Structure formats: C-alpha cells, structure tokens
Amino acid sequence: MKLRYPITIEAGDDHTAFGVVIPDLPGCFSAGDTMDEAMENSVEAIAAWIETTLDNGGRIPGPGDIGVHAGNPEFAGWTWAIVEVDGALLDDTTERVNISVPKRVLARIDRYAAAHGTSRSGFLVNAALERIIQG
16 A cells, blocks of 8 residues: 655756655645655655554544645645655564574573563564664
8 A cells, every 4th residue: 555645846956956845744744855755755754654553542534635735835836746655664463473582582582581571573563663763
C-alpha cells in the first residue's frame, strides 16, 4: 500500500532553493536545491515524521485532498505535487523473524526481560527502537 501525500513547494527568490510543506503533517517540511531534490527529500521527511510521531504515541493523519489544500491562501502561488511513501510505515502487524544469537547472550536477554516484566521479543524490539532513535 502506498500513501499519497500532497506537498506544496515554494521556489526561492533565485530558484536555486525549494522549500516544501506537507500540509497534512503539522511541522513536517523539507527542502532541496532543485525541484526534484525537494520532492525526493519530502518523502524522507514524511517517513521520519511518521516514525517519530508513532514512536511518541501520536496519531498519523491520512493524506488530505490536494484541491482543498490548494485553496489555502497561505500557499498561494506555490506549486503542488503528490508524493508516495510506503504504507508499511504504519503497519504494526507482528511478524515472526529468525535471528541467530549466541546461547549465552540469549540467556542474558531472557534474564533481563524476565526481571523487567517483559518478553524476549518485547525487550529486543524496545532495545532496537531505542538504539535507532538515539542514532
């Protein structure tokens, strides 16, 4: 499934920089040195916005109607486009995976998880997300 978000693009005064706003995602914006780069960067910005919002327990608004957004006087004279992002960003379906872990490490994971009232899977998911968020 693909999510198709409307974006609006404002060209800088010398047309060497382009700013992008994603109206459906408050505070989500991007930029690029060319129109194509601005559009590509907006896809990355949308993905990062969605991931951060979900990590913080927020709700993700669906894409709105580009015609409604285009009528907003705040964006008068801006260029409109649609970008696609992978809908898997919103998929919280559990998937079984097979990983290889040394037995001694697995035993430590299991002891830690049990001591903290979680499962092996829950611990590994939370640890991975924590590391990803920290960078």
